[in-house]
Amino acid sequence: MTNREQSDNKFGRKAIQVEEAQARLMNYAGAMEAETVPLEQSLGRYLAESIAAPHPFPAFNRSGMDGYAVVASDTENSRDGGMVWLKVVDNIPCGAVPAGAIIPGTAARIMTGAQVPEGADAVVMLEVTETRDLDGIPHVGVRKPIPSGRNITPLGYELKQGEQVLAAGHKIAAGDIAVLAAFGVHDVPVIRRPRVGVFATGSELLDVKEPLQPGKIRNSNSPMLEALVREAGGEPVMLGAIADELELARSKVHSALETLDLVITTGGVSVGDYDIMGDLVREEAGDMLFNKIAMRPGSVTTAAVRGGKLLLALSGNPGACFVGFQLFARPVIASMQGASESFLPEWTVVLGKDYPKVNNYFRFVRGRLEVRGGSIYAYPAAIDESSVMVTIKDSDCLIIVPPEERGLSAGAKVRAIILP
Structure with a gap:
């Protein structure tokens, strides 16, 4: 038995597929309550109800x-x-x-x-x-x-009275605001943005403002997650970073879940002696949704439900944290806003260069897209290790490499998740 298998047995880990993990999360990602916001504040919000034309448009010939x-x-x-x-x-x-x-x-x-x-x-x-x-x-x-x-x-050429203008769950863009304004919709019914708690674990973490110290790293995941939550439409509530202390983590998680709609953590979910989030989730095993996913990076991504609210524990490795957010946190946040389509779009593209790695699990490879000769090519990042951070900034897609492949050659058709 390998060390990894021994660790998985010790932690009670059994890998599930990405789609199954997403489905389990979405069962607890119901829409927040509706609220009304002024038209000028509705950009990027999701409609709580369909909007029908109160009059024909145009209203005259x-x-x-x-x-x-x-x-x-x-x-x-x-x-x-x-x-x-x-x-x-x-x-x-x-x-x-x-x-x-x-x-x-x-x-x-x-x-x-x-x-x-x-x-x-x-x-x-x-x-x-x-x-x-x-x-x-x-x-x-x-x-x-x-x-x-x-x-x-002619009168009613664009829309007749009573016809649907925008559907419930639609994300409001600039053109939609023009249409709503034309119909005099100055107060817009939308779904409330979820309040998302974010904190990191790890005694090795320094604040962004602190000078670098031997053996320490700056906490880059928390600012990244704050930006990703905003980008997804949520309201991030930054809870800082905590040392690898189980009691402190327990207190912080419980307090956050009492007042917030969703809690996302980064770090502490692997199988090391100081990976406290794994320990915390196992304390109430009946509430655990999963603690291993058949994917790379981020196989140790963990989720639980406490008091009907989701706790999503992402890897502390920056690359895995980023991928885990896109696959699991983003659709949850979208669904909590009533989005008609919660998941990022997926395209079939052409692989731009060889990808020689052999995979036991599905691998989500950071990459960049390029249009050439009427086709869309995806180029894997030169360095795509779980712990690598720098290539995140250069990525606009996640190339999906299926398991049991003996490497993929340039020119192969592959699926890619398109990042915002």
Whole structure:
């Protein structure tokens, strides 16, 4: 029996697949309650309910040109090169209401975006007209016929009253804000952002502001997780770093779970003598969801439920912490906001260079994407060890390398998870 197998037996570890681990977490990732926020604060939030159009859009027949609103049949007489003269009876700027209907033989000067008057069924663009006064009355001359409906956006062309504008669970982007504003939705129903506690364990950790000391490292995982939680839409609550003391960790975790919606830790989940998070989760084994996943990096990722709330313990290795967040924490945070799609998108891409490593588990390799010759290529990071931090900043995807492969050659089709 190998040392790893002995350790796994000691810690009661039994590896489950990534999809199974995700499913177990999502069972406890129900949406938070709804709240209402001002439109200007809704960017990046998830809609709590579907939004229907309170009125048609546009709400009137709208001119698509600067020109003249006319009765299209009046222009037929210009078909053979003649000029049709129409009496101008109105001038309609944007925001104005037409003075009256247009009848055969008349026209109205109109601006782009203005309301087309009743009776008019086309707008002649200004460039193909002439103007003159006849007996002191302004007239417009039309040089060629125009079909009915030309240069008019009809009432309800984009959306009819009662049609769905945005679906519940939709993440609001800039274009959505424009649409909501156009319909007068100034207060937006969204799901509350989850409050996510983040702390690191390890007696070796220094604060970012502290000078480097022999045998110590600065705590880079906590700031990274803070940024990742914000990026995922959560509200991070930073709980600092604690030494490898079980009682202190227990107190901190219990306190956080009482007041927060989710707790994420980094470090202390391996099989060493000072890996306290593994010990802490095993204290209440009935609440443990898993403590080993058939993946690299981050196989020791651990999760438990305490008081109906999730505790997710990620590896202390930076690369494994980053990958574990993307695969497990991000979808949980999205689901807690009512997202219609919680998981990151997955594409089929072309492997840009050889990947020679042999894998017993699925491996999630940090990589970068490049578009070349109409195809998307993914290039594995030069250094992708679990403990390596620097390549995180250069990665925009996770290349999925299946197990039992004897290495992959450049040009192979592979799946890749696309990072935000």
